[in-house]
Amino acid sequence: MPHSEKPFKLSVPDADIDYLRKKLEFTRFPDHPDGMDWQYGVPIENVRRLVARWKDGFDWRAAEARINQFPQFTRDIEVEGFGTLNIHYVHKKSEAKGAIPLLFVHGWPGHFMEVSKILPLLTSNAGHHAKFHVVALSLPGFGFSEAPKKKGFKIRQFAEVGHKLMLALGYNKYVVQGGDWGFTISRNIAYYYGPEYVKAWHTNMPYTGPPTFAADPLLYLQYLVTPLSPQDVQGLKRNEHWYAEGRGFTWIQQTRPQTIGSLLADSPTGLLAWIYEKLIVWVDHYHWTDDEVLEWVSIYWYSRAGPAASVRIYYEYYHDFEASQPPWSPVPFGASHFPKDVFYSPSLWVRALGNVVYEVRHDVGGHFAAHEQPEILVDDIRALCELEVVSKEFDY
Numbered sequence: 001m002p003h004s005e006k007p008f009k010l011s012v013p014d015a016d017i018d019y020l021r022k023k024l025e026f027t028r029f030p031d032h033p034d035g036m037d038w039q040y041g042v043p044i045e046n047v048r049r050l051v052a053r054w055k056d057g058f059d060w061r062a063a064e065a066r067i068n069q070f071p072q073f074t075r076d077i078e079v080e081g082f083g084t085l086n087i088h089y090v091h092k093k094s095e096a097k098g099a100i101p102l103l104f105v106h107g108w109p110g111h112f113m114e115v116s117k118i119l120p121l122l123t124s125n126a127g128h129h130a131k132f133h134v135v136a137l138s139l140p141g142f143g144f145s146e147a148p149k150k151k152g153f154k155i156r157q158f159a160e161v162g163h164k165l166m167l168a169l170g171y172n173k174y175v176v177q178g179g180d181w182g183f184t185i186s187r188n189i190a191y192y193y194g195p196e197y198v199k200a201w202h203t204n205m206p207y208t209g210p211p212t213f214a215a216d217p218l219l220y221l222q223y224l225v226t227p228l229s230p231q232d233v234q235g236l237k238r239n240e241h242w243y244a245e246g247r248g249f250t251w252i253q254q255t256r257p258q259t260i261g262s263l264l265a266d267s268p269t270g271l272l273a274w275i276y277e278k279l280i281v282w283v284d285h286y287h288w289t290d291d292e293v294l295e296w297v298s299i300y301w302y303s304r305a306g307p308a309a310s311v312r313i314y315y316e317y318y319h320d321f322e323a324s325q326p327p328w329s330p331v332p333f334g335a336s337h338f339p340k341d342v343f344y345s346p347s348l349w350v351r352a353l354g355n356v357v358y359e360v361r362h363d364v365g366g367h368f369a370a371h372e373q374p375e376i377l378v379d380d381i382r383a384l385c386e387l388e389v390v391s392k393e394f395d396y
Contacts, residue, residue, distance in 0.1 A: 005168075008072040008088055008144065010064050012302050017060055020268055020301060024055040027269045038281070042273045050276065051269055053290050054298075063295040067113060074144070077164050079157055087165060088144035088304070089137040090115060094123040096131035098395035100385055101171035103162055103189070104136040107180020107205075108310055109275045110368065111299050112138045117374035122381070130385045137165055139181070141312060147305035154316045155324040159188035163197065173197055173393060177381055179205040179369060181313060184324060187353065194331035199393040201354070202334040202384050204369040204377060206345045211352040216328065223348055231361075235344030242342055246281070249274070253311040254318035261308025264300075271307050272297050282367035284340035334358035334384035336377065338365030358384040 032044035071092050076084045090112055093099070102122065104115045115136035122132040139158055141147035148157070162185060166174050176198060178186040183203040190201040211219040228236070252260050263270040275297050279288055300307040317324050333354035337345070339362065350356060360380060365373040384390060 004076040006074050008074050010067050010072070010144070012060065012064065016302065021055050023268050024051055027051055027267075029269075042277045042280075046276070047269065047273050050272055050290055050293060054268070054272070054294050058291060058294045058298075060295075060298060063291070063298065066295075067299075070113075070116065070119065072144075075165065075168060077161050077168070079140075079148075079153075079160055079164075082148050082150060082153060082157060085140050085148065085161065086146040087137055087140065087161060088112070089135055089165060090119070091133075091135050091169065092119055092123050093133045094125065094131040096125050099123075099131040099133050100394050101166065101169075101174035102132040102134050102381070103166055103174055103176040103186075104134060104370075105162060105176065105178030105182035105185050105189075106136070106139065106142070107178065107182045108142075108313065109278050109296075109300070110180060110182075111143045111296070112136050113296075113299060114368065114370045116371075118370050118378050118381075121374060121378040129382045130391070132381075132385075133171070135166060135169060135171075137162060139185075139310075139313070141305050141309035142303065143299060144304045147309040151312075152316065153312075154320045155184055155188050155313075156192070158185045158313070159192055162189055163193045167197070173199050175200040175202070175381075175385060175390070177202045177204075179203060180367065183207055184317070187329075188324070188326055190331040190333070190354065191326035191329040194329060198331055200332040200334065200357075200384055200390040202336070202358075202381055204336045204338060204380075205341055205343065205367070206335040206337070206350045206353060207343050208345050208349050208353055210346075210349050216352055219348070219352055226348055228346065232344075232346045235346070238344055246342065249278075250314060253314035255315070257311045257315045258308065261311060264307040264311070268297075268301055271301060275300065279368070282340070282342055283372055284338065284364055284366035286366065286368070286372045328352065329354045331355060332357045332384070332387070332389050334380065335360075336369065336380045337361040338367070338369050338373070339363065340366035341369075342367050357387055357389055 070090045072090050074086050074088050077087050078084050106114045119134055122134050138145040176186045176189050183205045186201045190198045211223045213220040276293055333356050335350050369377045
């Protein structure tokens, strides 16, 4: 592959910023009868406050300068059957000898800046723990990466992009970490490109069902005779509530992404409410400042392909579900469970995903672990990579 890396600096045109303010100025808010609360969705007073701040108080240029403190690049990646996509990514090397290359994969409604709090911790030379060279890409159709021009860009293709990016950067062996879509994509990367290239993978959202006889007869029999713990019973009840009350957005995005995409692409207030709800509901008592929220959502609004492109991954996954669930992989696998994540998986179920060598359940934290609990997540990544089964593959 020819060298195509280019430094990237985020610089939204003034005209785009002015256009956003004009769109916000003409927002028409929904009615809100007395007594409505978060059970109905985002309360109108929250939306009004955030829209007012976004229009007249939020300093995008300050946010842009903060984002530009991270070393960013773009590179052309050839994807089989889809031509060349220009991919945006953060890439920061550690100065430590023998640092381990790590690919960080975000999800929805996340983006590449989810790496911002864990990046300095992972690359720091301090201490006697494992150090990392970190690559955090914007998935195709997210952030400042180019979106696929054809339909049918599935999880397998997202995995291909992540792997080829690491090879292009000279990392012929690496580990991969992700939550949300990052979990599914990391799982596919580990299966298709390990253990030759991928030496370990870690997720903070091990999303899976119970073992099946077809996939693993012995684990299935163990599942049949192993009683659920009280924690498992409580966690599975949370899953039932999630399916009944919290998962409606997925049904829309996996069946009619272009319909909801029209709202997200044209209405900044609609985009704000759609994402803000998840940021608030999916965390564990994390206090978002208004400017944190607005920077987060602005990355979607100003994204290269527009916010509608980001939801099509749901459609492609849903309509290629079986192929997106690769078999058990021998690549060493670590799982971190955070109590307020959107889905609970018993430990026995997690073993159907891969070669579990590290697993921990925490007392705090939600869906956005890298943003909510960066120190805890980094400790888990280090712990996995310091195991002999992983560390022996690197010089550390």
